[in-house]
Amino acid sequence: MVINLQNLLDGMLQDRSWHQPDQLGRRIDMLEQCETWLVHHGDAGEPALKERIEALMLELETINQHLYQSVREDIRQGRGAASLLQWATTMPHDGEEESYDPLDALVSGVLDLAEPGDVPALEAEMVFYQPTPARHIFDFIARASIDEHDTVIDLGSGLGHVTLLTAICTPARCLGIEWQRAYVATAKQCAQALNLRNATFIAQDVRQAQLSEGTVFYLYTPFTGTMLRTVLNMLEREAKSRAIRLCTLGPCTEVIGREPWLATDDACDPRCATLFRSR
Ligand SMILES: C[S@@+](CC[C@H](N)C(=O)[O-])C[C@H]1O[C@@H](n2cnc3c(N)ncnc32)[C@H](O)[C@@H]1O
Known part of the structure; x- marks a missing residue:
């Protein structure tokens, strides 16, 4: 898990495309991987790695919060359908029918x-x-x-x-x-x-x-x-x-x-x- 996460962090430094607003699905996926790592290795892991992960999570969450705020503003202005449906049709889903996925994270961020x-x-x-x-x-x-x-x-x-x-x-x-x-x-x-x-x-x-x-x-x-x-x-x-x-x-x-x-x-x-x- 440590090696995988280090690979993820290094890869993210090289390819910054996950900053693009439309990369929400990727950011949610990365956040999940980071959270899982913290749950399993947070206390025992290397402090420097933990710090990098927490900084990355903050960056990911900040970008997502901006996006959620802009969708909330669209909803308040009566433009919510177009704004939200564009995400609903493009977010990835590869889990079980009953499971929650990145679209739920978006909805949760927007409804707040x-x-x-x-x-x-x-x-x-x-x-x-x-x-x-x-x-x-x-x-x-x-x-x-x-x-x-x-x-x-x-x-x-x-x-x-x-x-x-x-x-x-x-x-x-x-x-x-x-x-x-x-x-x-x-x-x-x-x-x-x-x-x-x-x-x-x-x-x-x-x-x-x-x-x-x-x-x-x-x-x-x-x-x-x-x-x-x-x-x-x-x-x-x-x-x-x-x-x-x-x-x-x-x-x-x-x-x-x-x-x-x-x-x-x-x-x-x-x-x-x-x-x-x-x-
Ligand atoms: C499985 S949840 C569904 C929540 C929501 N409809 C959704 O799909 O996100 C069932 C909900 O029904 C509510 N509920 C159960 N019996 C009810 C009743 N007789 N009258 C009103 N609400 C009831 C429960 O409190 C619970 O919040």
Whole structure:
């Protein structure tokens, strides 16, 4: 590992192209390698090498922060979709479908979500918070044909990634419903800081929510069992008065795929976003 890292550092001194803003993927990869080295060898390693690595990490992070700030400014000025989508389509991904990758690092840098306060334990059948990997959110946005007539509702919105990115990239009204108040406070703060007037968040149990405005519903397996059944019954009632669409990710996809009032052209792979439409 020491030899590899020394090679990396020497190579970076010779080829400075990683300074270019568009080399974000490379910088994130280098940061990861440096972090891994520090975790495994930081205390035992050679002090001079550790110092070089820390200086390099600071340089890499400073360049990335400038880029995140410029995307944040684009979002505040209403130019966020073009700015963010150019990255979403070009960032590398070579991991597993469920894993996080450099695009998540970009989204995290851009959203800059505050650390939420303490949260109470979840009730039975509620699934703990885990954000949808960013590439699945961009896949959903690209394939769901969302327009200005839509209201997109994330059922169990966590810290708000899906709602925030959909509000940035589409003209739809976007709503996140989340049981944990602290998560909602963080998401609201982010929407305000980014001047996103089409993103709102409500602290509520989805079972008590008013869903009559929604045209597109997003579920990253927020709950299971009878709770999921109750919410699917609510959605089925909504679908009797208008056409609705659902996007699912995770194990709930299999359950939702058996609903006779829904149709899909997707493969219902729980590892990828599946789009359903009401019949
Ligand atoms: C797997 S996370 C999904 C987060 C977010 N939708 C995303 O994709 O990034 C599930 C979230 O649903 C929330 N949740 C679970 N049951 C809920 C309920 N009945 N009403 C509202 N939120 C709920 C949890 O607190 C958690 O934040």
